Amino acid sequence: MDSLTALLEGFATALQPQYLLYALFGVFIGTAVGVLPGIGPAMTVALLLPLTYSLDPTGALIVFAGIYYGGMYGGSTTSILLNTPGESASIVTALEGNRMAKAGRGAAALATAAIGSFVAGTAATLALTFLAPGIAKVAVQLGPADYFALIVVAFLTVGALLGSSVPRGLVSLGLGLLLGLVGTEVLSGQQRYTFGIPSLADGIDVVIIAVGLFALGETLYVASRLRHGPVRVIPVTRGWQSWMTRADWSRSWRPWLRGTAIGFPIGTIPAGGADVATFLSYATERRLAKGASKAEFGRGAIEGVAGPEAANNAAAAGVLVPLLTLGLPTTATAAIIISAFQSYGIRPGPMLFENQSGLVWALIASLYIGNVMLLVLNLPLVGMWVKVLRIPRPYLYAGILAFAGLGAYALHFNVFDTLTLLVVGLAGFLMRRYGYPVAPMVVGGILGPMAEEQLRKSMAISQGDLSYLVHSPFAIVAYGALAVIVATGLWLQRRKARIEAAPKLVATSAIAAIGDDRNARR
């Protein structure tokens, strides 16, 4: 009941006209940037960080909540309407949604994605509302050793589970940890790896790491292998009122609910975020499909869009649970949101619900509001998103570079940050080029300093006795869970690889022929 009152108070804040405008703005910008090809949610949030430098914390976090949900949503529009696979979280949407679009059912795919996102987002936010305060209460009693255990869990799951191979993920994590070491160390005030450069004494801002890896690194990588020629967007012709038929509805609602049930728990544990959830939901829908819809899988089955899209958004809300209650980012996007908190001197964690309860509940309330706005905005505005998709690529990526430069320079108004950004961006380019995941690097850069602090605190308490790290039941459970999560995660990854390979066995040439045929007739 407590959290219900608090939530109502949050609504009272978030429903104030200026905060409603902020939420609308965030949702709108988030979707618009999320729709842009090549820009995932992490990059969307990273590029828009400068917007918050001059807003008050509540306003900024409301904008970010909107950007976060909007960016997640925008990606599915891209993958349904563009001919090529998109960001990893919505890649299964591309699998079925893109084929639906090619078969002339793009409108239905977009609608089931939008409504599914709304259903899942709302249900998952509800779950967040009632789970988070309880978790925060438990988390208050955790000691430094427990925190260290949690951070180790986050490190290893993110490092080992993201990307194509475990060592590559760990290299990425190590590079992030190294960047996190640069600067003046908190406990003893010693400078580390600063080369005596004053700008480095403050450390490398996480914004630089995130914008460098996601905006600059991504742009350089795309530029190195840019697809030339005109942008081919699959046209959506029918009016949006008649998007989903009765059959579409009856085929969609169960996958929405199943996707939510799969996505939220996976989002809350540090197991690679939305990526794993969408694939698991896709696999489930494929197995549960019967009769005609089973035959449609691989050629545009609506269940294969509805389920994974719901899972994707439910996982996005799930990620907020460890973020808000423990201060632990489990995805790259979450890591950037943490840095937004930090720029206001707010430290997410168990105390957040006590010290900043007004802020947190306004944020959670704005998640509900943002979800409704997304539904209202996205269905009618598809025509506009299609125009956004057609922005000529040279201008698009030039614009991303300009905003990346703005993000870095606006940190301290010092071109040294611009140079650091370029170095990190080049690293990000090479990592993409050679198949390293970049998300562990961002997570390492954020969590590294926290991990060191907690480790040294616990060693100070125990006078150097290492067994203190596993003295509490919580830490033991965390390390035990780590083993289970990594094992299941690797198993899921293997499954995912199989699913990725499987649909190609269906006669894809036939589908392509249908698509080409339709295009030719237009």
Added chain:
Amino acid sequence: MTDPAPASLDAAASGEAPPERAARPPIGELAFAAVCVALGVYAIIGAGFIRVPPGSASVLGPRVFPYAVGALLVAASAAVIVQVLRGRRGVPDDGEDVDPDAPTDWLTVGKLVACFLSQLVLIEFAGWPIAVTVLFAGAAWSLGAKRWWMALLVGLGLGLVTQLVFGAWLGLSLPAGALLDWIPIFHG
């Protein structure tokens, strides 16, 4: 994914047939992993030079964590090198605008880096709007924009708009530059 790529355009862009990627030894990949090993070694050596304040109360000094990070980097990148030598190559990222068959176009990357480097000089000497104009126009031209004057105009527009929105309206202290400093609106 299912459509054949527009072959004629790709050929025109890269100027040659797509090379057999498997045939070349993965020099770049090994080099990157080697640099990571070197960074790890540097982290370990550098950790030894971190000053430990005498009489510090904490049991774990400022060196321990850097040692661990260095060790992790060395071990993980060495493992990657072993994997690559055994034939497990990295899979380059996918993306909507990425042509999976195109060879890496280092020239374009170089041009973009040069454009970005121009910011280091231009932001403080010529002002933010000019710096953005140069970065935007240069990058768009490097990426194959057809009309250079259009890129220049859009870049100038972007520079002025960001200056107004972020500099004047939101109050970030972006330098307007000598050319614009006399206009009161750019002071905020």
